[in-house]
Amino acid sequence: MLDHFAWSVVAVPLIVLLAARLLGDRLRPDTAARVFAWTALVAAGAAAVNLLAFAVTAVAEIPVVARTFDWSRAVVAAGTAPVPEVSWLALGWVVVAAGAVVHVVRRRRRALRGARREAALLPAGEDVVLVPDPGADAFALPGKPGRIVVTTGMRKLLDERQYSALLAHERAHLAGDHHVLVWLGELAAAVHPLLRPVARRVGFLVERAADESAVRELGDRRQVAVAIGTAALATTEPARPGARLMALGSSPGVVPDRVRALLRPGRAARWQAVVPVVLAATTVLWTGECLLDLVQLLELARLR
Template sequence: MFDHFVWSVVVVPPLIVLAMRLLADRLPPSGAAVTMAWSAVAVGVASMTNLTVFALKAIAEIPAVGRTFGWSGRVVADDTAYVSWVPWLSAALLGAALVSVVRRWRQHREALRLGQVALPDGSQLLVVSDPTAQAFAVPGRPGHIVVTTGMRQLLTDRQFDALLAHEHAHLAARHHRLIRLAELAAAMHPALWWVARQVDYLVERAADEQAAVEVGSRRSVAQAIGVAALAASGRPDTPYGLHAVSSGGVVPRRVAQLLNPQATVRSRLLRVLPVSLALASVIWTGEAIYDLCELLNAARPGR
């Protein structure tokens, strides 16, 4: 069974990060974000499931548990006697992952709850009197856009239209769901942390591209992002929302892509690598569950 642990918990998560690094800028941002988020979730779930299998094996090794359910704890333990520490390490890692996932899920739910406000006449735009330069989309049913007066004063009408188009693109594509999936995957396995950051960058790029189409000017979108980034520099982000100015030093990359767009390959074949790795991890996890059942059956007296 140890090979299942090695493949799904140790090997695949960093391997899929490497594959995504190679492919991220070669695919259209919207498609790349979807592929990355769902592949990362599949890998994260497979990792946690393998940890669960080994945690159950650790429990099954306890003599009292074996006597209760009618199997030999010694036979169960002997299956991985050469790495006897793995089942118990898996139990500890599983506990840490569960705490991380629950905490992240609650943070997302609380963030969405805090962002909900009632707007008059079904409007999606809320202008807040605040000298701080902020602009972000708050997802919901319906979602809405928040812009401070400080941000509005900095932008020309055309730049403001570009900013609104960017935020509307977030709401229309429900980008918050992809971000949530990627962050939950990162909570499941720390190696997937980079994927969450990359998905955040890609949804911003996707919104940039959609905004450029709507306003008919890539330069206006790039200028709006640049002005907003300079104005918001050094200021803390709000705890919720999808920002036109994302953190992590990616604004220059976004502006460069708008002003000098790089060619992307609209081919599903490029998505095969991360998807295949994720699928292989899921299948291998199914094998781990089957092997545990077989082991417990073989550990019963008379087998």
């Protein structure tokens, strides 16, 4: 079982992290965001199952549990004999990760409820709503239908083409369900610390994907870069519940990288997306073997 732990809990998340850093700029942003969001989630899920399997072996060594299920503690301990501490480390990790996942899920539910409440207060039949507010802000409210909220303070900052670029950017967030991809990254990061930079990368990539969508609609990279830069730098700290759904990746700190990518576009490849997909597939297969090994170990412990 230790080889499965080494691959699925240690190696794969690390390789996914490296792949996100090395390949994130070589893929189309929309493709990269989806690939790395789902790969991170699969890698985190596989790591969680492997950790849970080792946590079970730790619990199985507890005398009262071993007597209850008629397991031999010696046989169970022999399954992780080379590194016995791994099972207890896994048990602690599972407890902490479970708490982190619950926190992420509850936070998202609160944000969605807030977004629905705010959407209910907006005028019906309008996909873009201008709200009287001197602060500069603009964000997408997911839903059926999705809405775009722009403050009057933000509108005054932008000319017509820049405003069109802003709306195209926010529409791309809605069309691509980018808030879901960001949430998948957050779930993965809650399970495994190595995937936290990947989650931040996904947040950046969905912003890049929305930027490129605006470019395709307007046909002017410079105008989009100016609009996105102006809007992002002027945006006040999001206080509305809906804004928090797409807050990750839109902070002023990443604006220079987004503008640079808009003004100096590189050649986008697709085949390199196979790398993280293959990693996800291998870790799922190894996780299946890990569960099979666990079942066989517990059956052997009961026979003794």
